[in-house]
Amino acid sequence: MIFEKNVPIRLSDGTVLRANVFRPDDGVPAPVLMTHGPYGKDAHFEDAFKPQWDELKRLYPGIDTEGSSGRYLRWEVADPERWIPWGYAIVVVDSRGAGESPGKLWAWSPQETDDYAECIEWAGTQEWSNGKVGLLGISYYAMNQWQVAARRPAHLAAICPWEGASDLYRDASHHGGIFGNFFFEYWFPKQILSVQNGNSGSPYIDRETGGTSTGTALDEDTLRGNRVDVIEEFRSHPLIDGWYDARTAKLADIEVPVLSAGNWGGMGLHLRGNVQGFMGAGSRQKWLQMHGGTHWESFYLPEYVQLQKRFFDRFLKGESNGWDAQPPVMLEVRHPDRFEQRSEHEWPIARTQWTRMYLDAGRRALAPEPLGAIAFATYRAPGRGVEFLSAPMEAQTEFTGPVALVLWVRSSTEDMDLFVTLRAYDPEGREVLFRGATDPQVPIAQGWLRASHRKTDPQRSRPGQPFHTHTEVEPLTPGEDYRLEIEVWPTSIVLPRGYRLALRIDAQDFEREGAAGPRKGSGPFLHTDPQDRRPDVFRGENTILAGGRYDSHLLLPLIPPAGHRRG
Structure with a gap:
């Protein structure tokens, strides 16, 4: 050398x-x-x-x-x-x-x-x-x-961008605004x-x-x-403007082959951008690989280095090594105790069955059908909020893809910050935890939204992924009701029979109960800047409304078992 x-x-x-x-x-x-x-x-x-x-x-x-x-x-x-x-x-x-x-x-x-x-x-x-x-x-x-x-x-x-944001605002500096x-x-x-x-x-x-x-x-x-x-x-x-436009890639202009690798546990920086980069790139030849583990291990482990090598051997050396036959989506599907490799041909997965779980604010539950009676759940902001728990899974159930939450809210102030976390529990009530990119114990998925940034672009929104413009601030009127659509970053989880899914909504960054040390479930990606979250605006009472005319629900990407393809 x-x-x-x-x-x-x-x-x-x-x-x-x-x-x-x-x-x-x-x-x-x-x-x-x-x-x-x-x-x-x-x-x-x-x-x-x-x-x-x-x-x-x-x-x-x-x-x-x-x-x-x-x-x-x-x-x-x-x-x-x-x-x-x-x-x-x-x-x-x-x-x-x-x-x-x-x-x-x-x-x-x-x-x-x-x-x-x-x-x-x-x-x-x-x-x-x-x-x-x-x-x-x-x-x-x-x-x-x-x-x-x-x-x-x-x-x-x-190019092979490994765990890196493609939208400087949405993926990196301002989560949900x-x-x-x-x-x-x-x-x-x-x-x-x-x-x-x-x-x-x-x-x-x-x-x-x-x-x-x-x-x-x-x-x-x-x-x-x-x-x-x-x-x-x-x-x-604080909003997307010309400064951000000059620093965020025009993905559609990319034409070279792309291998984009993201981390299921990369909430906060190393997940959404790889999925969006893959979807948005104008390249005719592009691949998405999704894995777990720490932020740095996969890049250096031999099997991933060989994946990188096969990709570059094809496009930098011109070798006929079979890469062209590689399905465009390579997933490590996440189970509570392991990952299983599977190939797909598109993202989101075409056979996805979009499934709603409705919030029951009275029982703090996730229900398969909407409730007729209206109920409320109120909590103080900033602070911990409420958690909604599903019934035990009747059979092994997989959710792989983007996730969205429709939420009716009311605030005592002019704005509210929503921190959304998906969790899972085994039949004994123990939480299912994973080694994340930068946190030793992460939940299944996270999402964020500042209510004044609720405006979406219908032309760019997709099932499971509302697209927020972040170009203007629309303050809340205290005491009035608002319907929000919240993007939860993509996930993959296979829940065995008897396991439960939980939805947590807080007015602060998610912290695991009893967690010690600097990493408590959200890694270093916290949102406590007093200049951004002024007490006179974000200190008050938040209320979640569900049932009747309030169609608060979680939209999940259910993958039917009969359609599984092994890679």
Whole structure:
């Protein structure tokens, strides 16, 4: 393997970005797998994210002993030692203002996307390149794939966004219109500012040089002047406007082959966008893969790396390896104790039987038929709300697909935030829990909606997925009744006979009863910003109305057992 460190990539405006290039030493032009972003190309996975590294080592002890020394493993980036023997080149670029690349750091900006497109063209024209560039990476390195692929750079041949949002507003910054804490509490200070170009105080050491990998040291005033505070940008744009439009991919413009991989337990960032990206991409050749487990394990486990390899072998090397016969939807269907692989030919699944469970506010139950009598359930906001429990399943029952909740509400104030959680319980009343992307024990599904953002676009809404415009605020009149449609992120669960489904509605982020530690069921994706959730607006009484003229119900994607196909 040839390893070239800090290779210069000169952009059209004269800025020079720095890249690490790993390539075969046989002299044969190779297809390129690229990542470009602000996380720092020289900070080892173990150094920058030790708790996650320790968990990955527990799940996959051979990650740095079987076929790789692990020396070049970086957070959310492919391992060069595994890909170079297969005839690929790996290019990891510090984006403008990050790591060794000077300039103004401006995450998710149109400038960053322009830079990425230029880097793709650079890689496609090097003498060691075969002219085909693929994109492969997790989270940020997945999100910006959607953005740059829509620009259609000439040498881009395929993308594989692994667990990454495709809609910056709905998937990431504002869930249902509610501003999230994750980016300003965790992401911006830890993952971005720590590796800003010129930050001599970076805690991460380059194992090759023994020093920091953030270029020439700059003073604090210069550092502040060399970055745009994207958190303040989020705050300044509480609705979808031109700022968001410029930063959200035009999915229909994507034309290269796509392998989109999402996580059932990725509520808050790493689920909805992969499904929506797959559905919205204009590509004729596109595939969706849905799995469970932690946010990082699947990307590195051998069976998933082989899936990535088969995809790129087909579209970057032109190999006839049978990939074209691969059904477009690859699911790991979730059971309480396991996952079962199954292939489908579309999403949502064509044989879905859309099934309603009606809220019984009096008995706190989910009923198969609407109730004639009107009942109410009232709770304080912010705070815990109410839970509705189904009868035991009479037979094994599968729900796989998007989910929606129709809810009639009344508030004592001008607005209300709704936090919706789907849970499951075994016959003994124990909750069914799963290892999520970023939380050790997640529920089946989650959804959110700010009532003043209730407006939907009928042309873009689908069964199980109301599409909210988020372009205007419609305050509530205290004491009046409103019908809301709430999007719950996609899910997959097979409930054995005797198990129950539960719907929880809260006025705060879901927290599991008795949970300890920083992760209590919603991971780091919380919504407690006092600027966004002002007490004078969101402190009061929320009321749920059901029965009679109030058709409050949960819409579920029931998959009939007779139609199961095994992949």
